[in-house]
Amino acid sequence: MTDKELSYCPGCGHGTAHRITMEVLDDLDAIKDTIGIAPVGCSVLAYEFMNIDMQQAAHGRAPALATAVKRLWPSKHVFTYQGDGDLAAIGTAETIHACNRGENIVIIFINNGIYGMTGGQMAPTTLPQMKSSTSPNGRDTGTMGHPLKITELIAQLPGVHFVTRQAVHTPGGVRKAKKAIKKAFEQSFENKGLCFVEIVSNCNSGWKMEPRASNVWMEENMFPYYPLGDIKVNGELISK
Amino acid sequence: MKGNEAMAEAAIRCGADGYFGYPITPQSEVLEYFMAEEPWNRTGMVVLQAESEIAAINMIYGGASTGKKVLTSSSSPGISLKQEGLSYLAGAELPCVVINVVRGGPGLGDIQPAQSDYFQSVKGGGHGDYKLFVIAPSSVQESADFVKKAFDIAFKYRIPALILSDGAIGQMMEKVELFEQEERLTDEQVIEKYGSWATTGKTADRERNIITSLDLIPERLEDHNKQLQAKYKKIEENEIMFEEIHCDDADHIIVAYGTSARICQKTVQLAREKGIKLGLMRPITLWPFPKKKIAEYGDTKKGIPTPDEVLTAFEKHFM
Numbered sequence: 001m002t003d004k005e006l007s008y009c010p011g012c013g014h015g016t017a018h019r020i021t022m023e024v025l026d027d028l029d030a031i032k033d034t035i036g037i038a039p040v041g042c043s044v045l046a047y048e049f050m051n052i053d054m055q056q057a058a059h060g061r062a063p064a065l066a067t068a069v070k071r072l073w074p075s076k077h078v079f080t081y082q083g084d085g086d087l088a089a090i091g092t093a094e095t096i097h098a099c100n101r102g103e104n105i106v107i108i109f110i111n112n113g114i115y116g117m118t119g120g121q122m123a124p125t126t127l128p129q130m131k132s133s134t135s136p137n138g139r140d141t142g143t144m145g146h147p148l149k150i151t152e153l154i155a156q157l158p159g160v161h162f163v164t165r166q167a168v169h170t171p172g173g174v175r176k177a178k179k180a181i182k183k184a185f186e187q188s189f190e191n192k193g194l195c196f197v198e199i200v201s202n203c204n205s206g207w208k209m210e211p212r213a214s215n216v217w218m219e220e221n222m223f224p225y226y227p228l229g230d231i232k233v234n235g236e237l238i239s240k
Numbered sequence: 241m242k243g244n245e246a247m248a249e250a251a252i253r254c255g256a257d258g259y260f261g262y263p264i265t266p267q268s269e270v271l272e273y274f275m276a277e278e279p280w281n282r283t284g285m286v287v288l289q290a291e292s293e294i295a296a297i298n299m300i301y302g303g304a305s306t307g308k309k310v311l312t313s314s315s316s317p318g319i320s321l322k323q324e325g326l327s328y329l330a331g332a333e334l335p336c337v338v339i340n341v342v343r344g345g346p347g348l349g350d351i352q353p354a355q356s357d358y359f360q361s362v363k364g365g366g367h368g369d370y371k372l373f374v375i376a377p378s379s380v381q382e383s384a385d386f387v388k389k390a391f392d393i394a395f396k397y398r399i400p401a402l403i404l405s406d407g408a409i410g411q412m413m414e415k416v417e418l419f420e421q422e423e424r425l426t427d428e429q430v431i432e433k434y435g436s437w438a439t440t441g442k443t444a445d446r447e448r449n450i451i452t453s454l455d456l457i458p459e460r461l462e463d464h465n466k467q468l469q470a471k472y473k474k475i476e477e478n479e480i481m482f483e484e485i486h487c488d489d490a491d492h493i494i495v496a497y498g499t500s501a502r503i504c505q506k507t508v509q510l511a512r513e514k515g516i517k518l519g520l521m522r523p524i525t526l527w528p529f530p531k532k533k534i535a536e537y538g539d540t541k542k543g544i545p546t547p548d549e550v551l552t553a554f555e556k557h558f559m
Contacts, residue, residue, distance in 0.1 A: 044454065055301070056454055072257055073306060
């Protein structure tokens with residue numbers, strides 16, 4: 001990480017997710033061989049905090065950038081770091097096709113069920129009945145659609161090698177998430193296919209809660225819809 | 241060979257590292273040629289059919305951000321889809337080549353040749369205040385040669401370069417003399433040449449490289465824009481290209497580029513046979529545009545007729 005002060009709200013999971021990603025790259029001695037792609041959204045400034053070479057993509061397009069970088073530099077580690085608006089709404093096509101081609105990249109997907117940067121609008125991942133500034137009476141699935149489980153969706157694709165869903169709001173969760181990110185980088189680097197790590201995170205500002213309450217709310221509401229754990233390992237779906 | 245094929249072959253020969261494209265008539269032969277020719281076996285060049293024009297231009301952004309020599313191609317509706325990406329490429333000052341084999345518009349238009357993307361090309365095209373280097377071939381030979389030229393300018397100034405062809409030149413078959421194969425740069429050479437800015441992996445001996453078009457500090461963004469404008473001025477001063485045919489003694493001069501210029505060249509020939517002193521001024525670079533040169537004609541020539549195909553575009557330059 002750089003010395004730059006994080007621009008994230010106190011209590012938000014982004015800082016932790018950034019840190020463990022960088023720790024993994026350090027552990028793998030991969031800093032000099034890694035190119036990261038930042039999205040548009042709260043983590044648009046990820047390149048200010050991650051002390052590696054980075055590109056900042058247009059909204060949703062990070063997997064397209066990563067595709068080209070990895071194909072032109074097969075000896076490098078390439079990853080994208082994207083939020084749910086970026087990855088599961090505007091960038092759905094780029095996400096699905098990069099996964100389907102089995103690009104040997106890592107996608108780190110932060111899912112907090114809301115557009116944080118723009119001030120708490122409804123995201124594709126916003127839960128049913130969940131209030132946001134563009135669903136002030138709660139998400140009506142009849143007219144606004146259902147929360148998109150994009151992680152389960154891309155896990156079906158043969159090009160995808162490893163898919164897991166983690167959280168970083170407890171010390172145990174952080175340890176598990178870090179282990180998962182490490183596995184993702186190792187396996188994508190071995191050209192086994194695309195490795196995808198979702199981190200379900202809180203957005204205390206967007207959810208209009210104090211940080212601890214937002215973590216409790218996340219456990220009680222987000223985790224039942226987005227259950228934690230491995231979804232696909234070594235190219236095989238985990239049956240539950 | 242066809243104009244479209246010549247551009248693809250020229251890209252391989254000038255040592256391009258990657259092509260990312262998506263099919264659209266009348267430019268699909270570019271992608272088809274690459275896939276048939278398998279340049280990954282010839283030079284190690286990467287070729288990928290993207291899921292959309294949007295993905296393709298963003299692959300260009302990713303590849304260009306690492307200092308590699310990358311290009312994409314499309315035709316008018318697809319080029320419209322690429323405009324967001326072009327704005328980002330211009331903002332982040334990335335070298336790349338984009339080919340537009342223009343067809344009729346607006347909307348889905350048709351698949352016949354047209355020059356109606358002129359304004360989109362020379363005024364930037366996407367959001368923000370930026371320019372592309374725009375070069376317009378009028379033959380298959382130039383289609384091939386200008387790929388190399390466009391890459392040279394793109395890397396010299398770190399600017400996206402646009403080759404503005406059209407459905408006629410793209411589909412037309414002509415003899416073409418191709419330049420010899422040039423070596424692709426190795427990864428080490430790319431790092432040596434462009435390591436000061438390209439994202440090739442942060443080594444211990446340098447600060448990290450960041451490619452972004454974002455700057456939330458207004459003063460800094462203003463400075464960035466001023467620097468871009470200064471660069472554009474330099475290009476305007478140094479990189480204008482045009483061709484004059486029988487202009488010296490002409491009473492009237494036609495101004496036309498690309499396919500239209502070829503038609504007008506015949507017109508000049510027919511007029512001369514009848515004793516009419518007609519000349520042709522063919523802008524080769526459309527941005528920077530040879531406006532000074534054309535303004536000079538104003539003092540000595542009687543008039544500047546323009547062909548219909550480019551009328552709406554050119555009239556605004558002169559009126």
